[in-house]
Each structure stands twice: as C-alpha cells, then as structure tokens.
C-alpha cells in the first residue's frame with residue numbers, strides 16, 4: 677500500500693506519519709527529514725537545499741524528484757510505504773505518477789490534513805521554541821504558507837479528480853487526528869496489509 681500525506685506546514689504530516697508507519701508496517705519517506713539529514717552531513721545537496729529551506733522556499737523540483745526516485749528504487753517491490761512531504765507541486769505529482777507506473781505500483785490513499793491557519797502558526801512557533809528549526813520563524817512560516825497556497829494546494833484538486841483524496845480534520849490532539857485516519861482507512865475496506 678502507498679499512502680501520501682498532503683497539507684500545509686505544521687498540519688501534522690510528520691507527526692501522523694510516525695503513527696501510520698507503525699500501523700501499516702510501512703517505510704516512511706519524509707523529504708523534509710531527508711533534506712535535514714543532508715544538511716546535517718554537510719553534503720553539497722544539503723548546502724544547496726538549505727538556502728531554499730531557510731527562506732521558506734521549496735527546494736527545486738529536480739533535486740526532490742531525483743531524491744525520491746533513488747529511495748523508491750531501493751525499496752523492496754512489495755513494501756508498504758508512506759510519502760510525507762512529497763509531492764509538493766503538480767510537477768512533482770506527475771513525476772511520481774511516472775515513477776510509480778514504471779514500478780507497477782499505485783497510490784492507495786492521499787490524506788489531506790486540514791488545520792486552521794492560527795493553529796498552524798501556533799504549532800510552528802511552539803516548534804521553533806522547542807527545536808529551533810530555522811524555517812519556523814514567523815516571517816518564514818508566512819512565506820511557507822503562501823507557497824503552500826500557490827504551489828501545493830492545487831494537489832488537493834489533482835488527487836480529488838483521481839478519487840484518491842481523503843480529507844482529514846487536523847485539529848485536536850495527535851491521537852484524535854490519528855483516530856480519524858484509522859477510521860478512514862478501515863471504512864474504505866482496506867486492512868493495513870492489503871492493496872499493494
């Protein structure tokens with residue numbers, strides 16, 4: 677099974693992904709985590725990505741598509757996997773469709789996590805206080821939300837047209853949000869291990 681999380685920064689994609697990979701026994705592919713690991717290691721890719729991330733910009737698509745393509749090639753053919761933070765543009769979604777077609781895999785669900793803007797800002801400012809992420813400053817958060825609206829939110833309609841979209845209310849505690857995701861999976865008739 678392949679599951680994708682879409683949503684604005686701070687909506688809980690990473691938080692819910694960690695729960696869902698345990699539930700589905702899936703591999704977690706988080707592009708944000710991959711980029712932060714490259715920055716931590718001081719690679720050329722990390723240095724380049726950092727200049728975009730620190731300003732709240734998306735990292736160029738060719739970098740992200742190559743990164744995901746490499747990871748997908750490394751996965752066992754029948755692995756359940758969860759994409760967290762990819763795709764973030766229509767171009768990335770189309771590239772993903774091509775990659776999956778070549779692998780003879782298809783997307784089972786796209787979960788769109790919806791959260792109020794005030795709550796998103798509150799969570800990210802809180803995370804800035806706790807973790808000191810350089811892209812969580814108030815100015816950068818505003819920029820990231822603008823970029824989400826302009827470049828990522830069109831994915832909602834893209835996946836709606838493909839009948840893959842499941843809208844999940846992202847308000848409430850992480851456990852409450854996860855209970856909604858679990859319900860959406862089970863009401864669809866899919867058990868965690870079905871539909872490769």
Ligand code: B4P
Pocket residue numbers: 683684685686687688689690691692707708709711728729732733734735736737740760761762763764768799800802803811820846847848849850851853
């Ligand atoms: P990501 O790492 O994907 O970061 P995110 O969108 O900020 O976080 P997420 O929605 O996962 O929030 P989280 O669960 O952590 O991306 C970072 C950057 O990498 C991007 O801005 C971009 O520059 C670059 N990038 C990544 N992928 C890319 C791509 N495909 N193309 C181009 N560029 C790309 O939650 C946030 C906080 O809220 C946490 O502190 C959490 O504890 C808290 N929280 C979560 N759920 C909560 C709840 N229900 N109640 C209270 N708090 C909650």
